[in-house]
Amino acid sequence: MKPRSRRKTQQERTADTTLKLLNATIDLLHDRGLYRMSTSDIAEAAGVSRGALTHHFSSKEEIIAAAISHQLRDATAGLHKMAEGIRQSGGTSDKIVDYLWQMMNDRLFYVTMEYLPEARHNKTFRSAIIPVVQEFHAGLNSVWAELAGQVGVEVEHALVLMNATMCLIRGMIAQSATRDDPVYFEALLNFWKEKMRREFMLKNDEHPVGSADSKQSLADGEISSAAPRHQGAMRGR
Amino acid sequence: MKPRSRRKTQQERTADTTLKLLNATIDLLHDRGLYRMSTSDIAEAAGVSRGALTHHFSSKEEIIAAAISHQLRDATAGLHKMAEGIRQSGGTSDKIVDYLWQMMNDRLFYVTMEYLPEARHNKTFRSAIIPVVQEFHAGLNSVWAELAGQVGVEVEHALVLMNATMCLIRGMIAQSATRDDPVYFEALLNFWKEKMRREFMLKNDEHPVGSADSKQSLADGEISSAAPRHQGAMRGR
DNA sequence: AATTACAAACAAACAAGCCTGTTTGTTTAT
DNA sequence: ATAAACAAACAGGCTTGTTTGTTTGTAATT
Secondary structure, X not given: OOOOOOOOOHHHHHHHHHHHHHHHHHHHHHHOOOOOXXXXXXXXXXXXXXXXXXXXXXXXXXXXXXXXXXXXHHHXXXXXXXXXXXXXXXXXXXXXXXXXXXXXXXXXXXXXXXXXXXXXXXXXXXXXXXXXXXXXXXHHHHHHHXXXXXXXXXXXXXXXXXHHHHHHHHHHHHHXXXXXXXXXXXXXXXXXXXXXXXXXXXXXHHOOOOOOOHHHHHOOOOOOOOOOOOOOOOOOO | OOOOOOOOOHHHHHHHHHHHHHHHHHHHHHHOOOOOOOXXXXXXXXXXXXXXXXXXXXXHHHHHXXXXXXXXXXXXXXXXXXXXXXXXXOOOHHHHHHHHHHHHHHHHHHHHHHHHHHHHHOHHHHHHHHHHHHHHHHHHHHXXXXXXXXXXXXXXXXXXXXXXXXXXXXXXXXHOOOOOOHHHHHHHHHHHHHHHHHHHHHHHHXXXXXXXXXXXXXXOOOOOOOOOOOOOOOOOO
């Protein structure tokens, strides 16, 4: 005799359903695009009805903004975790660049590209997402500030380098929509990593901390796969 | 008695109408976005009927691809002209960076952002624009190859620097959708220009061509306005 | 423990609006 | 007279938010 499953509370049901909807929304943002997906698509992908969807989110715009917030909060948490790791065990610019590339390339910036036009043209929508975007940037800042502190680089300078890194990565992923060329992107990423190593090494030289040997330890980043992923077939998180 | 205006030939009428339509399409791509503008909007902005629009372009997708091609060909022509200028009178990395920033910031990449999602999800559309995108990149290559030749930098290396420059600029403009901060963008651009000057100056040092004085002449770029333009109110070309 | 009333979560149907490509009609050039 | 360029009307489909209906959890009462 199969035991009766426990009843979920209303709160649990809500949390379940909204999480399914948010995840389905991000999947579809990535795989289909903001304007090519409908609320019907979202509901179907989440395995709920449109009535349930509109019960929890009163408009398409609202559910999209909520899904984006959810995704960015996850990413921000990962950044703070990395900053903590650097504080405890140290880190390298290579590792940071690799982590950022993987994060942005593993859907985050692909999804962002899908909603940038909406953010440009829809003031309400933009206002809804800006708070979490700023939290995300605070997370980025925390990572690079930790590295700067560790190697004695000026925080201001480290932040400029971080911003340049992020812009480069955004630009690369944007370009991937029309350029399918893994070798090209890998070369660019390696060029950038070398630049970053130099920046943090140069500053080391300016402060009587480093030695020629420190060059090796700072260059221990491993080569990551640098091919941007195009139309993602990946559905799992 | 007012003189009768000359009759336009059918060919002239076609050229007129299609040019109006292409320009209207780019304006609307920039100001409203690909998915927020309709063929009715385009026809109205061009001052023609929807029947005329569909006579010349059989679908919305076709007119958008044609407008993008038109825009990119203009930009490519500008690049080749700049390369010619460098060949004849020389040039600096500062001037090139400023030119590229202005070109991308003066609508080109804003318009690109509007169609990147479509290119990601619509294979037919992407195939239609890729040829002109590649011509555009050939134009970019010609500019940086001229500069490389002028200062004795390896062409391969110059092209890596160019690609990094372009990605950085793309990333900056992409970020401008959610960040309204002219100071930030100006600092980033200045940082990059200094990096480029060093790259071309360093290579000079490696070849017994330059002198300490050449540092000044290479750094004569003027500061451009680095604030990305947001919702463009500009209508003129 | 069973029943009742109520609220929340969920589903299905409705209806209006918008957009696109197609068809029909008019004007202009040859 | 004919073809090309242009305009206006047609019609079908899709999407969205709204309304109506059903199911599930919760608390109070018997």
